[in-house]
Amino acid sequence: MTYMQDRILVQEHLAREKEAPTLDEARANELRERIQEELKAQNAALVAHYYTDPDIQSLAEETGGCVADSLEMARFGSEHPASTLVVAGVRFMGETAKILNPEKRILMPTLEATCSLDIGCPADEFAAFCDQHPDRTVVVYANTSAAVKARSDWVVTSSCAEDIVDYLDSRGEKVLWAPDKHLGEYIRRSTQADMLLWDGSCIVHEEFKGQGLADLKATMPQAAVLAHPESPMAVVEQADVVGSTTKLIDAVRTMPNEDFIVATDRGIFYKMHEVAPDKNLIEAPTAGESATCRSCAHCPWMAMNGLENLLAVLQNGDQEIHVDAETREKALIPVQRMLDFTAQRNIKVAGNA
Structure with missing residues (x-):
């Protein structure tokens, strides 16, 4: 293992220890109400990636924000009149928002959420x-x-x-x-x-297994396979549709299949269920001797975004993205x-x- 691979695994482990806690319904509803109030009071818009927690995605939609892939997140932030953008995702997304909107305040629930x-x-x-x-x-x-x-x-x-x-x-x-x-x-x-x-x-897409996918397909020949191109070629070559998160969501909506095996972060299931509630979604296999994480189909840094730290950053403003002018x-x-x-x-x- 190289030094860089070891560094990524260490930071992945630390991120999993800091994943946002699971909340009971009453606490989640309380936080959602308070976040909505803060967003309105601060002329702020919530921009969330498809891989974040469903509670955050639904809140972004309900408050007039955006749930999208990284390209649409960038477009939305540039076009929205809000003076503050709260970016729920990983750090490079917040930096991209700041690059495009230097005059706006860019906040994130946590600045520790990065990407392998x-x-x-x-x-x-x-x-x-x-x-x-x-x-x-x-x-x-x-x-x-x-x-x-x-x-x-x-x-x-x-x-x-x-x-x-x-x-x-x-x-x-x-x-x-x-x-x-x-x-x-x-x-x-x-x-x-x-x-x-x-x-x-x-680290998420790397864990999808070509042989495991072939074995699963053999038991579910009626299922369509959807893969993000960050997956290994052994997985991509078996896919019926290969593409961005937006393209995969559209495939679930438009294809006639009832069952889909999905080789990307399972955070996307929220939007897929929203556009096609009757479809059956299955995570592509990640298990195997070489698996390096406990739950490989979800990014540990995306999982660090939660309702509690989202409210906290709106109240404190201390997780702000800065990019030097040059x-x-x-x-x-x-x-x-x-x-x-x-x-x-x-x-x-x-x-x-």
Whole structure:
């Protein structure tokens, strides 16, 4: 095991010890009411990722906030008139909100909620890697620090990465990709682009097992398999639909199957049940001798977001995201490049509809 892998496992263990506590219904309702009052009083909007606790997702929807993937979270925060954004997710999401909205106060229930992809791509080591390959266009996944984004030419999310890399390849550009090697390999295969991959992975998706999935499929041939492309290729190759969280949710809504085996964080089940309440959702297998966590289908850092620390940050304002001006200005260029590209893509799609 490398030093970086050991560091990620240690921080994962610490995160699991700090997961938000389970609350009884009366306490949860009390917290929800008080949070709603604070959001209104502070002209604040709650922006939550699909992988957070269902209580937080439903509260974001009820208060006029947003539940989305990281791309839509970024868009929503930029377009909403609130002076304060409360980002329930992991740290890179809060940093992205600050990059796009320097004039707004960006709060998070906890600043300790990070991401294994972020941890596994330190800014100094990544900058040195880029310097070794100056002929390549640097494309980084959104799951990275502001400092890593500042070193990049493009920032992408799983919903737009394939289109952007395909565009760069059409221009004859060679790509340096970071940090998720599984997503990078999936895109390399689909686009045939010349891509040099950083060696990183998500601790949740890494645990999905190809053989376990094959065994489960054999017992449920009627089930459709949905996989996020951060999963290992042995899992992705068995999937009926591969894509971003938004794409997987849409698949549950539109596909005729009654049963779905889902290879991504189980936090997504809340939204899937909302759009398709009669569908049966099963976690893709993570068990096996190589499993490194107790409950592999849920991110321990996402689980650190809870109603109690959400209320606390609104009352105290002490978990605020800051990005220094120089880093923000550099990081804004590739982030805005992604937003402009996807906006133009959406216009073309609408025009062809």
